[in-house]
Amino acid sequence: MSEARPSYHVTPQSEWMNDPQRPFFLGGEWHLYYLYNADFNFSDPTAGGGTEWYHVTSQDMVTWTEHSVVIEKYQPNQNGVYLGDIETGSAVVDTDNTAGFGANAVVAILTQMADGIQQQSLFYSTDNGYTFTPFSGNPVMPNPDPTAKPAFRDPKVIWDSASAEWVMALAEGNKIGFYTSSNLKTWTYISGFFPQVDLGVLECPDLYQLDVDGDVTKRTWVLAMGANGYLYGRTTGTAYWTGDWDGTEFTADNDLPQWMDSGPDFYATVSWADSSLGYASRYAIGWMNNWGYADDLPYYGGWAGQDSLVREISLVTIDGTATLVSVPISSYADIFDTGVSVYGKTITTDPSTASLPEMAGGAYVVYTTVSKNVGDDGDEVRIRIKGDGTFGTTVGYDFVHAQAFFVRDVDGVATESMATAPKQAYDAVRTAPVPLAPSTITLSVYVDWNSVEIFVNNGVAILSGLIYPDSGAETIEMVSGTGQLTLDSFTYAGVSV
Template sequence: MGTTTASGARPSYHVTPESEWMNDPQRPFFLGGEWHLYYLYNSDFNFSDPTAGGGTEWYHVTSEDMVNWTQHGVVIEKYQPTEGGVYLGDIETGSAVIDTDNTAGFGANAVVAILTQMADGIQQQSLFYSTDNGYTFTPFSGNPVMPNPDPTAKPAFRDPKVIWDGASAQWVMALAEGNKIGFYTSSNLKTWVYTSGFIPENSGVDLGVLECPDLYQLDVDDDATKRTWVLAAGANGYLYNRTTGTAYWIGAWDGASFTAVDVHPQWMDSGPDFYATVSWADSRLDEDERYVSRYAIGWMNNWDYANDLPYYGGFAGQDSLVREIKLETIDGAVTLVSVPISAYANIFGTSVSVSSKTITTDPTTASLPAMAGGAYVILTTVSKNGGDDGDEVRIRFKGDGTFATTVGYDFVHGQAFFVRDLDGVATESMPTAPEQSYDAVRTVPVSLASNTVTLSLYVDWNSVEVFVNDGVAALSGLIYPNPGAEIIEMVSGTGQLTLDSFTYAGVSV
């Protein structure tokens, strides 16, 4: 669980590096009775100057429940030479697949990782393979398997995401190429042929440099006859009142190209820190069951300020909770809905609850139970009943009387919000430009069938992930509260509201 430091504590139930820096998670797989997750790791990270010391590599962790993870160290090292003595650079984002039918020739059930390597600013795709369930990898002698065709025209040529397309009996790769997602196919994971590209800017919307694409299928509303494709990517959402985040499109894949129903994206999470997202199916399920839902995890950080955060404890970075995602029709639109996987319930201790209270601008009115510590979950339902005249409910947590992070719901404008402009350590120390991005208020529209909203808050020392109305919307972000900040309050902006229920449970030791 969490390890206390001078300024806070290591998150208790999120994946973090033992030391130094981590960023993009790599899509997990289940093999040998356990889940295998890799993440980008920089052992040369310089806390005094985060822009110095570079190069990432793949770090390996495993789990039986996707909640408790065991560290195994670096498995694909940066700056290693090929058999010919050529250095291909650092190890960046890609994806690993289990080659069940030995299409690549490394053996049945070999783990094949295809990832970006960059040297001298040139991004290319290389292949590494494992014959021991993903614990060690060998570089392919023919690397790079996908050389950059023109580094001047394709300075961004990265983040291959590989899937097996059963309908066309071939491997498919989605690759981030600047403002475009390129699609490639292969029969053997070594030789790739370009088939098409998806450019969301055709709509006149500039999403910046796209990263970390993801292509998969899900059933809409648990209906197999409505099975559809989803294309996701890390994108810049400044035209949507956000910075970077995970955009996605609903559409069709025909074995060669993706066609979106609407070129304007939706967003998996409306908070500031949910990026480089990967998703995966549970291979233990029957084939049809795999399309009902799948899992997802993201990097909890933002390049607008990643190099300016007040990291503590000798490590920098964390992944989000593992989420179960589904496609549901919300207000007439097919939407990704996400909630934390059920296994997280096992880490929380005895809960305490209150119900049928009044919320006013006075924090003592709600009579919340006594709480302590920095890792907990809060489940609460708030209503604006006939006699209520309140405008919004605000939950202030990790406070010290002066600083706090606030989340809540605005009944007047029909939106949930996430506010950390009074966060504490980060607010006090960050340079002006990153601070403006860090402090920006994040909102997401959430319509209510009745005047009742349910909020689930997963707080883990220096992060919070908020799920609204069973995951119809989510807001996730890092927080850096002042030492000892533990106050939790619930108030209205004006007037009064009704607290139907409030349940708190801390992480059990």
């Protein structure tokens, strides 16, 4: 099997990582934390528990420098009580010193869990997020009733300038609870958002504003969360609603959610603002894994887990609905070489017809545009990546049903030893509807050894997933399902740095 580490995704040097924590910019660099477990047991992934916050920094959000664990698990509070492991939360830069730790102190509020009880604790940093001190009054949000609130987790904190107070979104089972505070230490419950559809146990909420179509007069709120779409033919992922936040409660525009990514491995998503973008767009990143099979994957190389590409997200009106579209941030262009290209070819069921350029390697990007022109009778374009003649992953677009697809049931070694349920979850074909049923489709396919992220027509549809190719599986082929299609262009670019 391939044991190469992804070259342009955040991964741990060793052991396990999961949820990313929302980054912030301070001291001339971006600070990202992720949940890390140094006690991960590769022989038995269900054993060896407890996560903590690991710190990495970057100036371009593409190349990251690793530092160390900054908030440790299983440490006692001031009364000698162990509040448990360190789980997901969020950090803010307290510009106006509302918490009393000093102007520009970094304040992290996060879930701690011990003996199955989830509570919120506060940690603060006065050195730009490189070290943290636990607040003497932890937990700042004790669980009011562990029996009634077994899920009481993942606080996401923002500053609401309209009401001049801090607002927290908290995952509470099948609802999102909203709380407010003037000082980040004392919190008051004000309302709850209950999805009108069954999405399982909710996690990792996110509340923010964006301008629809870049129009400042159409500024709207987005409420996103980790959810399970199993009742709707989906996997776990990031669901969201557009709507209104009035300082007290969130009112959704529609009962049904939309989804940020239709692939199987895009979860625990966080988004963050950049002052240079205003409300026209913001950034987002997710954890590339799925609890349906996370304990059954063939982890190798002494590490487990990775984050997605950093994406720039914006709200665009599609078919009359404000919809999140996502594209990789522009800085990724700097890590690829100039590439090799072909133009004006024909795609058939014979892979030699497309005349793709010769290529090799485990980390690259493919940009391709395919059309179904007058006289073309093909049904779908299939790009077989990381193939070795027997195994491989297939991505592509179905012109008949206007949907992109991602197929990995024969990607290599991932499902060889999986139990039935994880294997079914892993093997399931994932699809993403593409609006307006275009006759020309553009695919940007980012491959990084053991992951694939497909962006369709500038991000109106996205599919992200892990793969586990066999050693030496480096071929790429392009074919049609049936008939003929037109290959307008195909560019392959490898990683150059």
